[in-house]
Amino acid sequence: MRSLIAKFAGKLHRDRSAVQGRVGIAVQDDVMISEGAPDLSRLTVDVLSRLSCLGVVAASPSLPFAEFLLRRANADAEAIVPLDTETRTFLHDIPIVRRAELAGDPAAAIAALLSNRKGVIAEGVGIVASGPVTLEQAYIHYSSVFHACYVKYLLDVLQDGFLLPGEEDAFRDFRKTSLRPLTSEELFFSASHLDDPEEVLAEIRTVGRYTVQRGLVDSFFGNISYRVGETIFISQTAASLDELAGCIDPVPMDNRSTTGITASSELLAHRRIYEATGARAILHGHPKFAVVMSMLCEEKGCPVKDCWKDCPNVRMLGDTPVVAGEIGAGGLAVRVPPVIGAPGKAIVYGHGVFTIGRDGFEEAFRSMVDVESRCREEYFRRLDARAGRQSKSE
Amino acid sequence: MSLREHILIVDLSSGRMRREEISPEFLGTYLGGRGLGVRLLRGRHTLSPFDPSMPVVFAVGPLCGTPAPTSARISVVSRSPLTGTVYDCSAGGRFAWRLRAAGLLAILVEGRSARPVVLAVTSAGEELLPASDLWAKGVGDTVRALSDRGSVAAIGPAGENGVLFSSIMMGEGNAVGRGGLGAVLGMKNLKAVTVDGDRVMPVADRERFDRARADVLRLFRASPVIFGELGISEYGTPALVDLMRQRRMAPTENFRRTVFVGAGAYSGPTIRAAYGAKKEGCYGCPIRCKKRASDGRPLPEYETVSHFGALNAIADLHSIVRSNDACNDLGMDTITAAATLSAWGEARGRFPSPEEIGTLLHDIAHRRGEGILLSEGSRRVAEALGMPGVSMSVKSLELPAYDPRGAYGMALAYVTSNRGGCHLRAYPISHEILRKPVASDRFSFSGKARMIKIAEDTNAAVDSLVACKFAFFGASIEEYAELLSAVTGEDHTPQGLKEIGERVYLTERFYNAENGFTRADDDLPARFFSEAGSSGEGIDVPPIDRARFGEELTKYYRIRGLRDDGSFPDGGFLERQP
Numbered sequence: 001m002r003s004l005i006a007k008f009a010g011k012l013h014r015d016r017s018a019v020q021g022r023v024g025i026a027v028q029d030d031v032m033i034s035e036g037a038p039d040l041s042r043l044t045v046d047v048l049s050r051l052s053c054l055g056v057v058a059a060s061p062s063l064p065f066a067e068f069l070l071r072r073a074n075a076d077a078e079a080i081v082p083l084d085t086e087t088r089t090f091l092h093d094i095p096i097v098r099r100a101e102l103a104g105d106p107a108a109a110i111a112a113l114l115s116n117r118k119g120v121i122a123e124g125v126g127i128v129a130s131g132p133v134t135l136e137q138a139y140i141h142y143s144s145v146f147h148a149c150y151v152k153y154l155l156d157v158l159q160d161g162f163l164l165p166g167e168e169d170a171f172r173d174f175r176k177t178s179l180r181p182l183t184s185e186e187l188f189f190s191a192s193h194l195d196d197p198e199e200v201l202a203e204i205r206t207v208g209r210y211t212v213q214r215g216l217v218d219s220f221f222g223n224i225s226y227r228v229g230e231t232i233f234i235s236q237t238a239a240s241l242d243e244l245a246g247c248i249d250p251v252p253m254d255n256r257s258t259t260g261i262t263a264s265s266e267l268l269a270h271r272r273i274y275e276a277t278g279a280r281a282i283l284h285g286h287p288k289f290a291v292v293m294s295m296l297c298e299e300k301g302c303p304v305k306d307c308w309k310d311c312p313n314v315r316m317l318g319d320t321p322v323v324a325g326e327i328g329a330g331g332l333a334v335r336v337p338p339v340i341g342a343p344g345k346a347i348v349y350g351h352g353v354f355t356i357g358r359d360g361f362e363e364a365f366r367s368m369v370d371v372e373s374r375c376r377e378e379y380f381r382r383l384d385a386r387a388g389r390q391s392k393s394e
Numbered sequence: 395m396s397l398r399e400h401i402l403i404v405d406l407s408s409g410r411m412r413r414e415e416i417s418p419e420f421l422g423t424y425l426g427g428r429g430l431g432v433r434l435l436r437g438r439h440t441l442s443p444f445d446p447s448m449p450v451v452f453a454v455g456p457l458c459g460t461p462a463p464t465s466a467r468i469s470v471v472s473r474s475p476l477t478g479t480v481y482d483c484s485a486g487g488r489f490a491w492r493l494r495a496a497g498l499l500a501i502l503v504e505g506r507s508a509r510p511v512v513l514a515v516t517s518a519g520e521e522l523l524p525a526s527d528l529w530a531k532g533v534g535d536t537v538r539a540l541s542d543r544g545s546v547a548a549i550g551p552a553g554e555n556g557v558l559f560s561s562i563m564m565g566e567g568n569a570v571g572r573g574g575l576g577a578v579l580g581m582k583n584l585k586a587v588t589v590d591g592d593r594v595m596p597v598a599d600r601e602r603f604d605r606a607r608a609d610v611l612r613l614f615r616a617s618p619v620i621f622g623e624l625g626i627s628e629y630g631t632p633a634l635v636d637l638m639r640q641r642r643m644a645p646t647e648n649f650r651r652t653v654f655v656g657a658g659a660y661s662g663p664t665i666r667a668a669y670g671a672k673k674e675g676c677y678g679c680p681i682r683c684k685k686r687a688s689d690g691r692p693l694p695e696y697e698t699v700s701h702f703g704a705l706n707a708i709a710d711l712h713s714i715v716r717s718n719d720a721c722n723d724l725g726m727d728t729i730t731a732a733a734t735l736s737a738w739g740e741a742r743g744r745f746p747s748p749e750e751i752g753t754l755l756h757d758i759a760h761r762r763g764e765g766i767l768l769s770e771g772s773r774r775v776a777e778a779l780g781m782p783g784v785s786m787s788v789k790s791l792e793l794p795a796y797d798p799r800g801a802y803g804m805a806l807a808y809v810t811s812n813r814g815g816c817h818l819r820a821y822p823i824s825h826e827i828l829r830k831p832v833a834s835d836r837f838s839f840s841g842k843a844r845m846i847k848i849a850e851d852t853n854a855a856v857d858s859l860v861a862c863k864f865a866f867f868g869a870s871i872e873e874y875a876e877l878l879s880a881v882t883g884e885d886h887t888p889q890g891l892k893e894i895g896e897r898v899y900l901t902e903r904f905y906n907a908e909n910g911f912t913r914a915d916d917d918l919p920a921r922f923f924s925e926a927g928s929s930g931e932g933i934d935v936p937p938i939d940r941a942r943f944g945e946e947l948t949k950y951y952r953i954r955g956l957r958d959d960g961s962f963p964d965g966g967f968l969e970r971q972p
Contacts, residue, residue, distance in 0.1 A: 001840065001841065004840075004841075027841070028844060029840075029841055029843065029844050029949060029953075030843060030844070030949040030952045030953050051889060052848050052851060052852075052889060052892040052893070052896070053848070054841060054844050054845060054848065088612070089612050089613060089616055090613075090616075092609055092872075115887045115888060115889030115890070116872065116875070116887045116888060116889070117872065118872070131832075132831075132848060132852075132870075133825055133831060133832055133834065133845055133848070133849075134825070134832050134833075134834050134841065134845070135841075136832055136833075137831065137832045140832065236829055236833075237617075237618050237619075237829050237830070238829045238830070238831070238832050238833055239829075239833070247833075251624070255623065255624065255663060256663055257636045257661070257663065258624040258629055258633040258634075258635070258636045258637065258661065258662045258663065259624075259636045259637050259640045260618075260622075260624050261618060261619055261622060261624045261625055261633050261634070261636075261637055261828070262618065262619075262637065262827070262828060262829050263618060263622070263624070264618065265616050265617065265618045265622060267618060267622060267623065267624070268622070268623045271623075326612060326615060326616070327615065327616040328615045328616040328617065328618065328621055328622065329614075329615040329621035329622070330612070330615040330616070
């Protein structure tokens with residue numbers, strides 16, 4: 001158990017989602033074990049002791065977005081509702097608990113909310129998330145809340161500007177120091193046309209790790225595949241991209257075996273992309289700026305209400321098509337394959353990016369870097385334009 | 395609960411029947427289904443399963459009759475003649491919602507009729523019909539004879555003849571299987587129950603309900619196990635055949651091996667190609683995991699194909715389908731029937747051939763020839779033959795098609811299950827094999843005691859709602875708590891539901907303890923600790939480390955608040971429960 005705590009504390013630091021030294025984790029087996037910052041560690045123990053649950057993670061997020069969202073919310077709001085696909089599908093909404101409500105027994109207040117949701121934002125504390133089955137699940141829920149807050153805050157700022165004292169300075173700091181340059185430089189990709197299964201597995205593991213190391217994708221958010229003849233080698237459902245050893249399924253193209261029942265929920269999308277494009281490699285992840293930009297539809301008077309699922313249009317973000325579609329059996333597999341062939345990339349509304357490599361992963365990786373870089377540039381271009389408009393009107 | 399709920403109490407000895415209101419407080423603490431049934435056994439839980447006073451409870455849950463996905467299921471609860479444990483089993487089909495639509499949340503049947511009868515329930519009332527002309531008929535003929543009376547739950551010859559693993563069969567082909575509750579009905583001379591209601595179930599907060607339902611369906615779509623192109627919606631549970639073979643945990647030749655080279659003969663794609671399998675579902679279920687042949691026959695589930703296949707070393711799909719047909723019509727549990735034949739096969743040094751199996755199944759159901767002994771299940775067969783080690787069972791319930799050497803949480807869950815060797819109580823296959831909601835290390839005991847405890851509580855709540863376990867390959871208790879809140883108009887949380895589940899679970903364990911079950915009964919067959927599975931393809935399947943297994947079991951007891959020997963710290967548990 002202690003090794004698991006160390007592992008996930010390490011991941012929270014490496015993926016830069018938590019402030020160094022501001023993580024607390026508790027796990028209960030037949031006894032309770034906790035480690036980390038003393039105050040957060042105590043809090044996780046107190047929360048976990050009130051829940052039928054295996055583990056709890058509490059940490060100060062490395063960015064203040066969750067805190068800002070909480071403070072920007074209406075005084076009577078009990079939750080914030082990010083609208084990215086991850087939240088829409090798995091979190092529903094994210095409960096918030098304010099400082100005043102934490103004054104008496106903060107663990108009781110947080111546990112009451114966690115008894116109904118996977119993660120909460122506690123003012124002055126950070127993000128607290130639970131894992132009913134495993135500690136990894138608590139880490140995933142923390143990451144999901146972090147990701148959702150990141151996306152929502154960027155969208156809100158673009159729409160409403162800065163509303164709180166200190167917010168603009170914090171955002172400037174984020175823009176200047178937190179964003180790593182996106183690049184595929186100095187990464188080594190195998191030569192094209194791999195045929196040996198062992199080499200394919202090794203390449204998938206390597207490229208999965210690259211996506212996380214380069215900050216394109218958070219550990220848990222994405223999937224990856226490579227086609228050899230009539231077999232798709234694809235990462236398994238709920239697998240972390242930086243830990244794919246033993247988590248890649250060989251799936252026959254003709255469905256003569258159902259071994260791939262544990263493959264990623266996007267298996268159907270991957271299969272159809274291979275059929276439509278003849279590509280050899282597919283990379284899918286949830287880079288945050290691409291998710292943000294995909295949700296900025298400027299269509300006026302559109303009758304579609306459920307854009308994620310029902311929008312029939314193909315929009316263009318630069319040279320990248322954006323389509324609707326939900327995960328798994330939700331239509332994404334229908335809408336992505338027809339548009340991804342020529343540009344080699346596509347974005348799914350509120351969800352993430354698919355890129356293909358006609359020969360191998362290098363092209364797919366470069367495309368994903370390119371899409372996220374352009375989305376990042378476009379986001380800040382629009383933000384700066386908004387600031388310009390605002391200052392003119394002042 | 396805001397709705398006034400009623401139970402029908404039927405005394406077959408006197409023929410008296412009455413409807414009573416169930417107190418809302420009572421439902422709030424047990425929900426319905428398994429929980430309600432277990433609660434209603436209190437005070438009579440030490441009676442013999444065949445004592446006429448032992449009740450059999452048919453209970454639906456508070457979501458039944460609404461469009462809540464996968465919630466039109468019924469739990470049947472009594473004490474098992476096969477295991478001696480408290481016993482519940484749920485089944486889908488159409489029966490559950492028609493019962494609720496007849497104005498009832500539950501039926502409690504007690505006593506023994508002097509002659510065979512059918513209990514017929516409608517919205518207008520209930521009656522006992524003479525059924526001597528149905529006695530000795532198969533389930534198919536019985537269902538056809540009663541088809542104008544709505545949905546039918548019936549027993550076949552196996553139940554009438556007291557086969558200890560006889561089922562209650564739903565007219566649509568779903569089974570209340572495993573523990574022999576068909577024999578309990580048979581002893582009561584109750585051939586069938588029919589229900590036909592027409593009431594519509596209200597939903598307190600429709601907008602909240604629709605939102606929660608949409609959340610559930612979105613999660614179903616995101617789950618490869620449910621709606622993936624290789625998932626159970628497409629291929630039914632035989633979708634697991636290829637996976638279990640690949641994971642090297644398919645019980646083969648009475649668990650002597652864990653890979654069967656002929657498994658492809660009955661995989662999901664093979665069945666689809668051979669029988670033109672079509673999708674069918676329980677009432678209102680979007681998953682539609684049931685599969686029917688083009689001629690309308692229900693096709694077998696994963697456990698059935700694997701046990702009539704690998705466990706008996708048979709790679710003949712048509713034989714397996716015929717075995718399934720026979721068990722369904724005779725009213726017998728397929729898992730125990732196949733596992734009993736397999737244990738018997740090992741004991742005599744030869745597994746039954748495909749040609750022999752049909753005759754043997756009929757002999758079992760009619761208790762004649764070899765069937766007299768085989769009708770008692772594998773434990774009694776093995777003991778009678780002087781080879782108790784060949785019964786691959788826990789608490790006399792035969793293990794299903796997940797070899798515990800390939801999933802240590804499953805190993806632990808088999809022994810802690812209150813109804814014996816069952817995969818569906820904690821259902822760790824979900825995370826150990828299917829990676830839902832997250833993956834856990836199948837070859838490690840670390841943390842498994844806590845995981846099993848939490849899952850047992852959660853699933854006891856699920857069985858009390860009564861929802862289908864397959865829904866939880868996508869959704870979670872969080873979304874179902876929201877559905878329940880929307881239906882009842884009262885707030886329910888996942889944590890609150892788990893607490894109800896814990897109460898149900900511990901009540902069952904307490905009943906078992908009062909019937910003499912101890913830690914010694916929480917054990918796996920010795921084979922799993924001394925013989926390796928079939929290693930290969932980079933997967934090592936060693937015997938389970940008994941010391942580590944015991945250590946984790948002790949942890950489990952401590953987490954449950956029990957003594958290290960698995961007993962309750964005091965005798966007052968029931969008095970402290972509502």
